[in-house]
Amino acid sequence: MTSIANDAAAGWFSPQNRKETIAGLLFIAPALIGFAVFVAGPMAATVVLSLMKYDLFSNPSFVGLANFEAMLDDRRLWKVLGNTAFFAVFAVAGNVGLGVVLAVLLNRNMSKTVQYAYRAAYFFPSLVGLIFVAVIWQFLFQRDIGVINYYLGLVGIEPVRWLSSARNALWSVIILDIWKNVGFAMLIATAGLQSISKDYYDAARVDGSSSLRTFWQITLPLLSPTILFLLTMNTIGAFKVFESIVVLTNGGPGDASRSLVMYIYEQGFKSFNMGYASAISLLLLTITVIGTAIQFALSKRWAFYE
Amino acid sequence: MISRLRTALVYVVLGLGALVMVAPFLWMFTTSFRPVAEAFTLPPRWLPGLGSSLESYRRLLSSDVPIGRFFWNSTVLATTVTLGYVATTTIAGYAFARLRFPFKNALFALLLVSLMVPIQTTLVPLFLLMRWLGLVDSQWSIIVPGLTGAFAPGMSGVFGIFLMRQFFLTLPKELFEAARVDNAGHFRTFWSIAVPLAGPQIAALSVIIFTTTWNDYFMPLVFLNSVDQMVLPVGIMSIRDPVGNSSATSEVIAAVSLSILPVLLVFLVAQRWIIDSFVRAGVKG
Numbered sequence: 001m002t003s004i005a006n007d008a009a010a011g012w013f014s015p016q017n018r019k020e021t022i023a024g025l026l027f028i029a030p031a032l033i034g035f036a037v038f039v040a041g042p043m044a045a046t047v048v049l050s051l052m053k054y055d056l057f058s059n060p061s062f063v064g065l066a067n068f069e070a071m072l073d074d075r076r077l078w079k080v081l082g083n084t085a086f087f088a089v090f091a092v093a094g095n096v097g098l099g100v101v102l103a104v105l106l107n108r109n110m111s112k113t114v115q116y117a118y119r120a121a122y123f124f125p126s127l128v129g130l131i132f133v134a135v136i137w138q139f140l141f142q143r144d145i146g147v148i149n150y151y152l153g154l155v156g157i158e159p160v161r162w163l164s165s166a167r168n169a170l171w172s173v174i175i176l177d178i179w180k181n182v183g184f185a186m187l188i189a190t191a192g193l194q195s196i197s198k199d200y201y202d203a204a205r206v207d208g209s210s211s212l213r214t215f216w217q218i219t220l221p222l223l224s225p226t227i228l229f230l231l232t233m234n235t236i237g238a239f240k241v242f243e244s245i246v247v248l249t250n251g252g253p254g255d256a257s258r259s260l261v262m263y264i265y266e267q268g269f270k271s272f273n274m275g276y277a278s279a280i281s282l283l284l285l286t287i288t289v290i291g292t293a294i295q296f297a298l299s300k301r302w303a304f305y306e
Numbered sequence: 307m308i309s310r311l312r313t314a315l316v317y318v319v320l321g322l323g324a325l326v327m328v329a330p331f332l333w334m335f336t337t338s339f340r341p342v343a344e345a346f347t348l349p350p351r352w353l354p355g356l357g358s359s360l361e362s363y364r365r366l367l368s369s370d371v372p373i374g375r376f377f378w379n380s381t382v383l384a385t386t387v388t389l390g391y392v393a394t395t396t397i398a399g400y401a402f403a404r405l406r407f408p409f410k411n412a413l414f415a416l417l418l419v420s421l422m423v424p425i426q427t428t429l430v431p432l433f434l435l436m437r438w439l440g441l442v443d444s445q446w447s448i449i450v451p452g453l454t455g456a457f458a459p460g461m462s463g464v465f466g467i468f469l470m471r472q473f474f475l476t477l478p479k480e481l482f483e484a485a486r487v488d489n490a491g492h493f494r495t496f497w498s499i500a501v502p503l504a505g506p507q508i509a510a511l512s513v514i515i516f517t518t519t520w521n522d523y524f525m526p527l528v529f530l531n532s533v534d535q536m537v538l539p540v541g542i543m544s545i546r547d548p549v550g551n552s553s554a555t556s557e558v559i560a561a562v563s564l565s566i567l568p569v570l571l572v573f574l575v576a577q578r579w580i581i582d583s584f585v586r587a588g589v590k591g
Contacts, residue, residue: 012407012408017406019491019492020405020406020407020492021406021407021408023401023405023407023491023492023493024401024405024406024407024410024492025407025408027397027398027400027401027405027492027496028397028398028401028402028413030394030397030398030453030454030455031394031395031398031417031454031455031456031463031467032413032417033454034394034451034453034454034455034456034463035416035417035420035454035456035463035464037435037454037456038432038435038450038451038454038456038457039420039423039428039456039457039463040420041431041435042428042431042432042435043423043427043428043431045428045430045431045434045435046427046428046430046431049430049431102320102323105316105319105320106320108316116577116578116581117324118320118324119581120573120577120581121324121327121328122323122324122327123577123581123584124327124328124331124570124573125327125330126584127517127569127573127580128331128521128566128569129520129521129522129523129538129539129565129566129569130521130523131521131523131539131542131543132521132539132542132562132565132566133330135542135546135558135562136330136331136333136334136562137330139333139334139337139346139555139559140330140333145346145348147333147348147350150348150349150350179326179327179330183327184584184588187581187584187585187588188585188588190585191585191588236424240424240426242426242523242524243523243524243539246523246543247543261426264426264429265429265528268429268430268433269433269528274430274434277429277430278430278431281426281427281428281429281430282427284424284426284427285422285423285424285427288422288423288424288427289422292421292422
């Protein structure tokens, strides 16, 4: 049967291929232009700006690597970086850990309606705007009129300073983040679980394996690609934490809960140190790129495929 | 016996967890219906009962907070961005999946790079660009990037392209070959064959983009500053008094309740479909 499809040997703009080539390029043109103007261009501009001093009102001036040198000595930068990393570790561990556990617990024989009801309940917080739920949680976390401390008080625990204590502030943000996002992690983990062949479980049952052992030695390894995916996606997302902290504590007390993105925003749009803000942005970009690279490398090596 | 106990335990744990998920929303809705003076008295009420009042809503609506305007802005923005973004990424996804043209793979790899560039890192130049274009404080500053499929609030552009491309790759080649025999143009093939088949996928993508745009705070914070351009998340933050002065607080509670209501209603009606949309995207993403 003669091929009616595009014949590569004839070249992209030969009479029979021309229309397809043009159509293809046209179809992707808006996306490419958008990418160039709104992603690649600004990316290049960030690099250029990071070498400048620019405060929006006077002309930008070239300062070479001065911004980067300043970053090394900037105590606040190291503080917010530490906060962000701390948040990332615990929020991601909580999210993914709890998400997987919930997925396993929910993945049993039960009426479909009940199962979907549970899924809906766990997933709903993910859908609601972070700003809105953060406002609600800020009320719940209040020391004196907050609902959480009320119930803790009923079992004899002293009122906790969730938002006003430097020690607790980040933990409150972590709790909010886990509460909001565990549903989504659970859904992804469920999809992963459902792709594991039942044969493994049947074999384990025949061998008389306890369910805890089955979990550790069969479920977890086979779920590892999904878990890896969740870990990296969540970590990259966690480094960008912004809204929840702005609402709950506004970075405080002091800088106790301030995040990297909050600091970038402050430098760029409150202090108008646009060059410096760009330099810090490059730090965030580096972290994101490393994270993605790690995910890519690990997924090739470590994940246990059937 | 042990296993029955264990099953019961699992259900208790799951049930408690579900309660924790839902409790904050119950609290918020109930509090919005309590008379303002008692709204925060303890012990907390979880369900509205006797003595409910619409006082906090009345206060909100009679205050000078333009909550209607916020709703309108959010709706317009989310709808426009969704339409534009879905259109652009669908057609681009189709091209990457089904058409042949030079540099196809290299270009796709290039677009994938954008997944690694969070908008927080390009914020400053983007702001300067919008300022130069005179688009600051106009919804176009967010719509235009969305329209071109560069990014939507909270979502990188190539996500949509990736999703649609994955879908189109699963369609059998024969469908398109048949159209070619009839000498249909490429756009006609796309429009009359590919798009109808992609219905569910397009719908799923739309749900995701609409939701993330509706909820986004960061982009509107930077680009939409004046009060009558504000969208709901930014608007609510603007009326919130951080110190917790109780008179403004009841307006905030009412406003947040109203903001969550649309999502809640849609979710109650279509939750299976919404959940499936997010799973479909998350698994492929």
